[in-house]
Amino acid sequence: MIKAMTKTQLVAxxxxxxxxxxxxxxxxxxxxxxxxxxxVAAGGxxxxxxxxxxxxxxRPERQVRNPATGETVTKAADKQVKFAIAKALKDSVNA
Known part of the structure; x- marks a missing residue:
């Protein structure tokens, strides 16, 4: 497995x-x-x-299950950051 590039390596x-x-x-x-x-934090x-x-x-309020106990609880609405990969990057990786 290849290690992730560190910030120092990226800056260099x-x-x-x-x-x-x-x-x-x-x-x-x-x-x-x-x-x-x-x-992104501002919703853009x-x-x-x-x-x-x-x-x-x-993300709306929803029901989630605790896998350890099996108990169902209500999780409050929240926000989630998503990243959609560009086609150009996909093509360069798969080339």
Whole structure:
């Protein structure tokens, strides 16, 4: 199994791809993460070109079952973040 890329490795790869230093790449990555978080938390969606679309969806109140006890309880309405993979990314992975 391949290990996930760490933030340090991602920042180094971005810096290399941009031809910039790691401080600039880290600031850019942090800025993108902040904008995406703010927009999705506000109920919007963000399209990341070549990667996919991140969207926040409302989930209604529902009945759930505790697998340990079998007890059914009511779970309050909440929000869930979904990420739909772009076709271009799917095609590049499966090529």
């Amino acid at each position: 790869a971005i810096a290399d791809a941009m031809g910039a230093d790691k401080k600039t790449a880290s600031a850019a990555l942090d800025a993108v993460a902040a904008v995406v978080s703010r927009e 969606s963000v399209m990341l070109p070549g990667l996919g679309k991140m969207v926040c969806r409302e």
